[in-house]
Amino acid sequence: MVSMTRNDQSTQGNNSRTQEENSRSGSPAVAEVPDCSYPRFLGTLRDVVSRSYRGLSLTPKYKPLYMSRFLEEKFLVVADLEAVHEVLDNSSVFVNKDAAPSSMRELFGEESLFTMDGEEHARQRSIMRPAFSAVLRQSYISTAQDSSRRMLDYISECMRSGRKFDTHRVFEQHFISIIIQMTTGRFLRDSSLSESEFNHLASLYTDFNKGLIALPFFPNRLRAIKAREELMMEYEKKIEETLVRSKEEIDLLRDTKGIEGGSSDIKFDVLTAMCAASSLSTGSRIDAKSHRELRTMSQLLLLLWFAGFTTQTNTLMNCVLEIGLNDKLRKSLVEEQQVVMTKNGNELKVSEVLREMPLMTSFVHEVLRMYPPVPTWFKRASQDTDILGFTVKKGQRVMLDLAGTMRDEAYFEDGQKLIPERFMNNPRIEKYKTTPFGGAGNAHYCLGSQLALLNLKATMCTMLREYDLELDQNQSKKHFWIPEVLPASGVRFSRMERRAA
Numbered sequence: 068m069v070s071m072t073r074n075d076q077s078t079q080g081n082n083s084r085t086q087e088e089n090s091r092s093g094s095p096a097v098a099e100v101p102d103c104s105y106p107r108f109l110g111t112l113r114d115v116v117s118r119s120y121r122g123l124s125l126t127p128k129y130k131p132l133y134m135s136r137f138l139e140e141k142f143l144v145v146a147d148l149e150a151v152h153e154v155l156d157n158s159s160v161f162v163n164k165d166a167a168p169s170s171m172r173e174l175f176g177e178e179s180l181f182t183m184d185g186e187e188h189a190r191q192r193s194i195m196r197p198a199f200s201a202v203l204r205q206s207y208i209s210t211a212q213d214s215s216r217r218m219l220d221y222i223s224e225c226m227r228s229g230r231k232f233d234t235h236r237v238f239e240q241h242f243i244s245i246i247i248q249m250t251t252g253r254f255l256r257d258s259s260l261s262e263s264e265f266n267h268l269a270s271l272y273t274d275f276n277k278g279l280i281a282l283p284f285f286p287n288r289l290r291a292i293k294a295r296e297e298l299m300m301e302y303e304k305k306i307e308e309t310l311v312r313s314k315e316e317i318d319l320l321r322d323t324k325g326i327e328g329g330s331s332d333i334k335f336d337v338l339t340a341m342c343a344a345s346s347l348s349t350g351s352r353i354d355a356k357s358h359r360e361l362r363t364m365s366q367l368l369l370l371l372w373f374a375g376f377t378t379q380t381n382t383l384m385n386c387v388l389e390i391g392l393n394d395k396l397r398k399s400l401v402e403e404q405q406v407v408m409t410k411n412g413n414e415l416k417v418s419e420v421l422r423e424m425p426l427m428t429s430f431v432h433e434v435l436r437m438y439p440p441v442p443t444w445f446k447r448a449s450q451d452t453d454i455l456g457f458t459v460k461k462g463q464r465v466m467l468d469l470a471g472t473m474r475d476e477a478y479f480e481d482g483q484k485l486i487p488e489r490f491m492n493n494p495r496i497e498k499y500k501t502t503p504f505g506g507a508g509n510a511h512y513c514l515g516s517q518l519a520l521l522n523l524k525a526t527m528c529t530m531l532r533e534y535d536l537e538l539d540q541n542q543s544k545k546h547f548w549i550p551e552v553l554p555a556s557g558v559r560f561s562r563m564e565r566r567a568a
């Protein structure tokens with residue numbers, strides 16, 4: 068027996084068709100929420116082995132709501148896009164605390180931004196916010212372009228010399244490199260960070276990530292916990308170093324009320340800005356009293372690095388696959404960029420990247436619609452409430468099917484098809500651009516959404532403008548969904564060469 072019924076009335080044997088019929092006829096009486104614990108949301112063992120995503124077939128069949136299991140825990144699945152937004156827009160009722168499956172809660176910890184709400188959540192968000200300040204954006208765009216050139220030259224060199232490389236790994240390194248640069252001002256190939264140190268860091272993140280959808284006591288999960296502890300220790304060390312090394316900048320930022328307070332000429336990296344927004348004292352070693360704040364700061368860094376790592380890598384993989392296999396799209400994107408660059412003296416500026424390339428913008432949102440790097444997300448009802456008129460009891464955990472609902476034909480014509488121009492001049496679906504990032508009305512809305520769009524577009528702009536690339540034409544367009552949404556056979560270049568200047 069499932070506790071969710073619409074208006075507390077239940078009817079036997081209902082499905083989404085009868086629900087639609089009922090709401091069209093104005094009848095309030097709709098069925099019990101179907102229970103699809105078998106086959107489960109993540110699917111049967113066969114689905115897991117074939118790495119497909121059962122939600123894509125369950126959601127159209129049982130929308131708008133059904134019960135299912137995810138990692139052996141029971142959730143109310145929200146399988147309709149408007150209902151997803153109803154939950155996301157109502158963050159005072161649908162909270163993050165105790166919402167996610169235990170593997171995720173264990174890995175992030177109870178005191179992570181992801182897993183807390185209310186005042187402490189708002190306070191921690193404000194410590195992290197300077198990292199995404201508009202003042203820093205122009206430096207991010209040049210960082211992204213420099214790092215892209217390094218990455219693409221590396222691929223090109225590997226291809227010339229016949230050295231094997233894994234595109235996914237190279238893209239991961241690109242984004243970690245950007246995050247390291249933005250947080251600490253250091254680059255991957257700086258003398259201060261050796262390649263082996265870097266690879267070690269990247270593998271800790273990979274291990275951490277793999278633990279997120281692992282069952283308890285699986286080796287993946289234990290490895291992930293170990294990786295998390297090592298990363299946290301590393302961050303604590305970095306924060307302590309910054310408090311001593313950047314004392315002057317931190318004090319100045321505090322005096323001038325932070326980045327947005329007009330301190331744009333102060334030289335700082337994100338870690339310095341975050342230290343300034345924290346309550347940690349500068350210049351001296353951390354005492355026992357401040358240890359909790361130090362732990363908070365390293366949790367925030369863990370999240371900052373983690374959140375921007377696989378999400379951007381996987382989206383870039385999916386974007387490059389589409390560009391590589393669609394000549395017309397590639398040409399149109401190059402032309403669009405040329406117009407903007409010519410107008411602006413051959414420089415790529417933030418405002419253009421974010422606002423003046425409608426095809427590029429629409430294309431990235433369309434890739435995120437088809438292949439959201441966070442396909443499901445979790446919330447918990449903190450009081451008795453309802454979703455689309457269905458009663459939801461306090462404590463009920465809900466799983467938002469961001470991937471399945473974003474392909475719903477009721478909202479997106481030819482929803483299963485990738486149409487790069489879909490989001491151009493289309494006010495009807497404008498709001499859903501924010502869905503893959505957690506929905507704009509949500510207190511936990513992705514802090515890095517603008518940064519992600521900037522990085523992804525700047526990377527693709529550099530790639531299209533400065534390099535000739537081709538993909539192996541036999542490359543499959545199939546996707547794997549487990550553990551991440553990625554091209555099944557990776558991305559295989561058959562050509563990558565820097566164009567003569």
Ligand code: HEM
Binds near residue numbers: 371376
């Ligand atoms: C395509 C890329 C990305 C996608 C699709 C994405 C998606 C998401 C989603 C779905 C959430 C959860 C919202 C919730 O809890 O309700 C989230 C939160 C978050 N994201 Fe992103 N993200 C992306 C990139 C980034 C980047 C690059 C960063 C930073 C470097 C970042 C930082 C964060 C942070 C800090 C949060 C937690 C916000 C909070 O709990 O208050 N994200 N993101």
